[in-house]
Amino acid sequence: MSSILSTLPALYQDLLPAFFRKEAPTETKATCSNCAMSRASAQATVESVDGAEHLFRPDTKCCTYYPRLPNYLVGALLSDDSPQMAEGRRRIEAKIESRIGVSPQWVKPPAKFNHLYKNAHQFFGRASSLRCPYYALESGGCTIWAYRESVCSTFFCKYVAGRDGQRFWMSLKTYLTLAEFQLSRHALLQLMPEFLLDGRDKAEVATAPLSVEDLDDAAPPPKAYAALWKGYVGMEKDFYRACYDAVRAVSRDGLERLLGLDGIIEQKVLEKLHTQATAPTLPRVLRFNPDATVKWLPDGSVALGSYSEYDAVALPGEAYALLVEFTGQKPVEAVRQHLRDHKQADLDPDILLELHRHRILIEP
Template structure:
């Protein structure tokens, strides 16, 4: 699910398997079809690929090393040819693309505007990623749906923050190693008046390949040393998010509720938006617009009963009225922020 390099780092860091997100099916987009309300449905020719990723130098090099001739490699080569966004730190995003993305988010049209589709998007097989094994931390950790709802989202947001910072520090570290400690091939023939990066520009593919080789040699503890105290703080946040998932049960398919989990001792209704109301059930949106739930109207009507009193007291009161809410169901509602512990 994660790029191999990142999967190895996080597995080493967390000492176990990573949660799976089986509800987010990239090969068969879960945000299309009748099951998704019209206002939230992604376009088939856009999907979640309406985002242009910046790629750190070591990922560019790994992709150059790995990708065979074809559209995926061509998309990478095209970006490398653009000297305006080809930098010693990697492949940047143009100011125009950055502004267009901000406008897309503000207009709430993410996934529905093919004008800002990623240059690495491949139309084959319903839309694939041309650099899938070397995609950046943002792309690797974003899911339209989470098997454990908001609980899963918190884990992957912590992973995104950690990987994004690691990318920033590592691409800067690589740049320092290559620009100031290594000379480009044929350096004796290069004009000494050129800047360090200008000397590498004609050989920038070699530069990126060398950056990939440098990071290949790093273990996770070494990455953490390079990242310093700021990365160490994010490690603690990720470990806490991972521990919360494990203590509440193993993440599994969305169709299987996690067994025997105790809900918080006090609960109140979360922020719930009604997306589509029907005679029997209602589609609600809580922690994410892309991960709606279909809840029975009878269950929705019970949410105000969780008014800050002890959860066991509320459940016992409902049971006396003949309404049984199992711990599994309550835990599911908590996972999806339909119910939450009071602030």
């Protein structure tokens, strides 16, 4: 198995705490190179209960998302002159030259994209108009993968550990998002402190109306852009490279100080969820999840889903009658003994654990 660090950009190798050298959950079900959610490669596809399409387009996969890149990762990408990153550099340079969503702290989605993303319905993986601008359509890969941000580093469509795996990766995203925010602010404090002193690093108002420039995919007015960038207008790429240099100089202890109490708490949560994802235990008492989705298949088997619309468990139809015996009133071992005595059947603890991880069986 690979370490958690190995799943992240190389910049973090000497920066994150020792915990990140622990083994990461291996997500073999999320086969990105051969998209597990496309109709061509999805195994044992089950038509959705609600009749809506949940599979992804092969020309978008899960990349119907526009990443928000912190200044230092942009600088790291611009500083990488390897041939492998040539297309990624070209695209990020074009983005910077457009001035749309370009600030001293982030290279981020246009406001119109965010509006569409937040207000669209059942679009994820299916709307080509929301495809990531860094997506390589020809290869189905990412042109900036080595410098991806927190969301792209931690999203999987399916998890080997089910809900436990999902919770771990979501917690890692929370930790990395905090690190991105604080490290980008640290760089700003070195290079453009007035950006922080003016409060420009605060979260933007989500309900702010779109401007004419937002609607027309145009750059902000020159005066507004100059006020944002101060004396760095025309030197944005140099600024981002300097941000990268500032963050590279941060030590592991320095990052801990930057993250403060929030970082300590988030790491402890992450450690707890890592244990649950990699060393699970079967709860003493379980009950069948009344909110689980049940789909009977033509061959008599049954597909059960709960924690995610993208992941289901298929079982022989006979197993369903056994699962409903788990009512949360008796310990698991007592229910298994009842099944052996009265139904001449049993469910192996490994199967029960898998069903619990997918939240088909839950704790009362």
